[in-house]
Amino acid sequence: MDHLRALVLNSTYEPMQFTSARRALVLSMLGKAEIVESDGFYIRTTTKSYRLPTVVRLNRYISPPFKSYISFSKKNVLKRDNYTCQYCGVSKAELTIDHVIPRSLNGVSTWENVVTACRKCNLKKGSRTLAESGLRLVKRPVRPKFLAYASTTPDNAPRSHIESWAKYMPRLSR
Ligand SMILES: [Zn+2]
Structure with missing residues (x-):
């Protein structure tokens, strides 16, 4: 379940970033975000199982980082x-x-x-x-377009996740 991602929305429903579904669940448990969408994926502990979110919305507005580039590190x-x-x-x-x-x-x-x-x-x-x-690169390295702003979806995401994200990401092609 570690590979599953969730979209984090600002309180205004603007897409902010992707995080792990597990972290999104924790945000909701801490009262920092509410679960907006989820689907059939669960995380199980020894005693309980929790439905993993695909979209969460922050309870408080976070001002977006107006950074035009992502620092190289x-x-x-x-x-x-x-x-x-x-x-x-x-x-x-x-x-x-x-x-x-x-x-x-x-x-x-x-x-x-x-x-x-x-x-x-x-x-x-x-x-x-x-x-x-004789080594080959998995993909060509490029400057990332975003690490903080959601504009493309994570690779290998389940179809159901992409569909739920698309509602909040108008520019996303389905
Ligand atoms: Zn290696």
Whole structure:
């Protein structure tokens, strides 16, 4: 259930961001948000089961961060890459960041040249180029359009989730 995401709406119903469905549930339990939509996914503890939300609405208005760009940092690179090695796709490993064009070849630290890599792939690649290493990128690294604002839906989301998000994200193509 860890991969399930929920859309967080501002108190004005504007889409704010995606968070884990588990965290959205916690927000509602803390009285910080109300559950607006949910579907057939549950989380079970030893004694109880809870319906996971797909959309929650914050009880208090949060002023949106008027930041035109997302700062480049290791933390944000990991977030952009969904904490997944961009060479082999593992996520349950010690994650590092890797320069696609190595620094020894004047590779720069930019969104386009830095990816999340597990230690194994990072070692395997070493200070070689992509072609030399024989490794392939899961996807081309780009500057993320948003980490804070919801404008696209998370990958591999259940169809039912996308349908419930679409109601609150008018620009979202169904
Ligand atoms: Zn890897």
